[in-house]
Amino acid sequence: MKRKIAWTISAIALMVMCCPVIAFAADGAEEYVPNMYASFWALIPPVVAIALALITKEVYSSLFIGIVIGGVFYSNFTFEKTVTHVVQDGFVGVLADSYNMGILIFLVILGTIVCLMNRAGGSAAFGRWAEVHIKTRVGAQIATIILGILIFIDDYFNCLTVGSVMRPVTDRHNVSRAKLSYLIDATAAPVCIIAPISSWAAAVTGFVEGEDGLSIFVRAIPYNFYALLTIVMMFGLVLLKVEYGPMKVHEDNAVKNGDIYTTPDRPYENASKEIVNQKGRVIDLVFPIVVLIICCIIGMIWSGGFFEGDDFITAFSNSDASVGLAVGSFFALIISIVFYLVRRVLNFADCMSCLPEGFKAMVPAILILTMAWTLKAMTDSLGAAEFVANAMQHAAGGLMSLLPAIIFLVGCFLAFATGTSWGTFGILIPIVVAVFQGTNDTMMIISISACMAGAVCGDHCSPISDTTIMASAGAQCNHVNHVSTQLPYAITVAAISFVTYVVAGFVRTAFIALPVGIVLTIGTLLVLRKIYGKEE
Numbered sequence: 001m002k003r004k005i006a007w008t009i010s011a012i013a014l015m016v017m018c019c020p021v022i023a024f025a026a027d028g029a030e031e032y033v034p035n036m037y038a039s040f041w042a043l044i045p046p047v048v049a050i051a052l053a054l055i056t057k058e059v060y061s062s063l064f065i066g067i068v069i070g071g072v073f074y075s076n077f078t079f080e081k082t083v084t085h086v087v088q089d090g091f092v093g094v095l096a097d098s099y100n101m102g103i104l105i106f107l108v109i110l111g112t113i114v115c116l117m118n119r120a121g122g123s124a125a126f127g128r129w130a131e132v133h134i135k136t137r138v139g140a141q142i143a144t145i146i147l148g149i150l151i152f153i154d155d156y157f158n159c160l161t162v163g164s165v166m167r168p169v170t171d172r173h174n175v176s177r178a179k180l181s182y183l184i185d186a187t188a189a190p191v192c193i194i195a196p197i198s199s200w201a202a203a204v205t206g207f208v209e210g211e212d213g214l215s216i217f218v219r220a221i222p223y224n225f226y227a228l229l230t231i232v233m234m235f236g237l238v239l240l241k242v243e244y245g246p247m248k249v250h251e252d253n254a255v256k257n258g259d260i261y262t263t264p265d266r267p268y269e270n271a272s273k274e275i276v277n278q279k280g281r282v283i284d285l286v287f288p289i290v291v292l293i294i295c296c297i298i299g300m301i302w303s304g305g306f307f308e309g310d311d312f313i314t315a316f317s318n319s320d321a322s323v324g325l326a327v328g329s330f331f332a333l334i335i336s337i338v339f340y341l342v343r344r345v346l347n348f349a350d351c352m353s354c355l356p357e358g359f360k361a362m363v364p365a366i367l368i369l370t371m372a373w374t375l376k377a378m379t380d381s382l383g384a385a386e387f388v389a390n391a392m393q394h395a396a397g398g399l400m401s402l403l404p405a406i407i408f409l410v411g412c413f414l415a416f417a418t419g420t421s422w423g424t425f426g427i428l429i430p431i432v433v434a435v436f437q438g439t440n441d442t443m444m445i446i447s448i449s450a451c452m453a454g455a456v457c458g459d460h461c462s463p464i465s466d467t468t469i470m471a472s473a474g475a476q477c478n479h480v481n482h483v484s485t486q487l488p489y490a491i492t493v494a495a496i497s498f499v500t501y502v503v504a505g506f507v508r509t510a511f512i513a514l515p516v517g518i519v520l521t522i523g524t525l526l527v528l529r530k531i532y533g534k535e536e
Helices: 002-018 040-056 059-074 079-096 098-120 122-133 137-150 155-172 177-186 199-207 213-223 225-240 246-257 283-303 312-317 321-343 348-381 384-395 400-418 421-436 441-461 466-475 479-507 510-532
Strands: none
Touching: 040 059, 040 348, 040 384, 040 400, 040 479, 059 079, 059 348, 079 098, 079 348, 098 122, 098 155, 098 283, 098 321, 098 348, 122 155, 122 283, 137 155, 137 177, 137 225, 155 177, 155 283, 155 321, 155 466, 177 225, 177 246, 177 466, 177 479, 199 421, 213 441, 213 510, 225 441, 225 479, 225 510, 246 479, 283 312, 283 321, 321 348, 348 384, 348 400, 348 466, 384 400, 384 421, 400 421, 400 441, 400 479, 421 441, 441 466, 441 479, 466 479, 479 510
16 A cells, blocks of 8 residues: 555656646746646645545545645755745744634643543533433434534534533444534534624625625525535434445444444544543533633634624624634633532642643644644645636636536535635635626625535535544544545535535525425435435
8 A cells, every 4th residue: 555655646746747837926026936836736735635545544644745745846846945845834834823823722722621521520420411311322413413503603612512512422322433523523614604603604704805794694594505405414314314335334333333433543442431520410511611602702702802892793703713712712711620629529630630631632633733734835835726716717707507506616626625614715705706796696695605615515525624623533533534434425415515506506596496405415315215224
């Protein structure tokens, strides 16, 4: 396998050296521009990284190889410039970025809070409560979906909170960690992108220049077919008891053998085998979660200027998710520690020992996130955004009725290759607004929805997406297992969404297109149930 990978990389390098490349340089600018800037080659590094991750089942080396290829392309195959670009502009640059550092702080604090809840016995108490009130596998999975839908403020927050709360419940009912991570991932970005009060709504409204961004976001919700149909898909899978693809292997193994991991690599297997306080109560889990939600909401509106006179909606639209989540989680941690000390379920030394334990629990997610951000930095430096923008502007002239479906596909591919939804919004939404602004308002709304749906779809599928990484961390699931089992489900919904956007481009109303998509989703699940059989 290693020899095949080496030959593949060598072949790609040889092709690059033999093929003519495109050079773009700004008039009169002395800024360095690589020969491959804004060309097809800008997308090669993430594509190689994703392909290697799926083939080798090893994510760290795959991401690193993609990063190195990006550095080589940027430096025009010079050794010194490759090293400085990868290390200085890549790893050091992304870790020096204030937004990224805020997210990492949030991760570490959240890991610490989860550790506190476990050690105080809150998670175990919730598990005992759930044993009485949630008595079936279907009930455990439906509860996970509903909790994921309710926590719509932010996808990072959603992934880690739902995972920490529902793991004991789904483990008790032998729901595989792969299935849990799918349910978490599918209720993170897809739910946030249809919630007007969320960090994602704030991001989207910021990209719609010259229009009322929040109003457009709300009007686009019925046309966000991938997000809506993903929710239909989840309920359908659980209620109809349908499993297919690699997920069926994991679920069958969990049900028949009680093995919720399936693969030999199970990095979080011993995470729950720590000493906990047997006197813990459900309040020891519920209180920190509620405090965390309240503090994070306050932190986000504070970062958006709420306490400086802006109204709630405006403040949320202008919020900085990184700052808001970091500040909010910090205060939630302090309040939680005081709560446990007052309740006397933990002493001060126990609370402080949770700090390194929480950090250690998040190390896999932090490593993958850092490498994914670095790979994105390599892709950005090669002008991937400009390449896609140019391609979209050339395609926008014809096939007007099919444009939403085309935009959806472009958004899927771009988000999949770069691992970022928000970056995809930033590239495609301004192009759509420029094409349709003042000429066809309905098509502008449908096409903006297609941008958002495509970005969420690609983000949902991509192994290098931060949300996908967070879902793996939240479910404490092997990352490659999560990606490989989720892909068939996400691709099924993506195919149905593409057909639905074709319909929407012609009928131009969600009242016809959305029911068509729902019927196709349910019909597809019934056919798959007939082929693969009903889960026991």
